[in-house]
Amino acid sequence: MTTTICKRILLPAVVLPVLLADQLSKRWVITHLQPGEPWSPVPFLHPVVTLTYVTNTGAAFGLFPGGSGLFVGVAVLAVVGILTYYVRLSLAEWQVEFSLGLMLGGAVGNLLDRLIYGHVIDFIDFRIWPVFNLADSSIVVGMVMLAYHLWRDREQSG
Numbered sequence: 001m002t003t004t005i006c007k008r009i010l011l012p013a014v015v016l017p018v019l020l021a022d023q024l025s026k027r028w029v030i031t032h033l034q035p036g037e038p039w040s041p042v043p044f045l046h047p048v049v050t051l052t053y054v055t056n057t058g059a060a061f062g063l064f065p066g067g068s069g070l071f072v073g074v075a076v077l078a079v080v081g082i083l084t085y086y087v088r089l090s091l092a093e094w095q096v097e098f099s100l101g102l103m104l105g106g107a108v109g110n111l112l113d114r115l116i117y118g119h120v121i122d123f124i125d126f127r128i129w130p131v132f133n134l135a136d137s138s139i140v141v142g143m144v145m146l147a148y149h150l151w152r153d154r155e156q157s158g
Helices: 002-032 068-088 094-117 134-157
Strands: 050-056 120-125
Touching: 002 050, 002 094, 002 120, 002 134, 068 094, 094 120, 094 134, 120 134
Parallel strands: none
Antiparallel strands: 050 120
């Protein structure tokens, strides 16, 4: 029974803080930064990373610009896919649930942007990589964690 309760709590316990941090950071960016203008909260890091408010109507990293409508559908499918996979999980796979929570929180965060603004708000700028946001980071970290967990399970069982 304890495992069942943990399963019911873990996904929302990961999704909600990810979604909250993502949406609050984007709200801060919208109200405090001008589009396209970099800002360095830590001046000595300016050559490495800045906060630069940009909008993205395309896919990850600005690929396929102007496709926001299409990407709303893709995001909805991703959310449904993550939730479907989650429901079918065995109770013992908490690492998978955690990674799904990261991906779901990020997917919902970027989906909300598309529905509210018609584009995604990006702001983390490492200059050598396309500008991204906390939702993107959460999705990538969740995907890497899930891939590692699935690979490790395959190695151990095979």
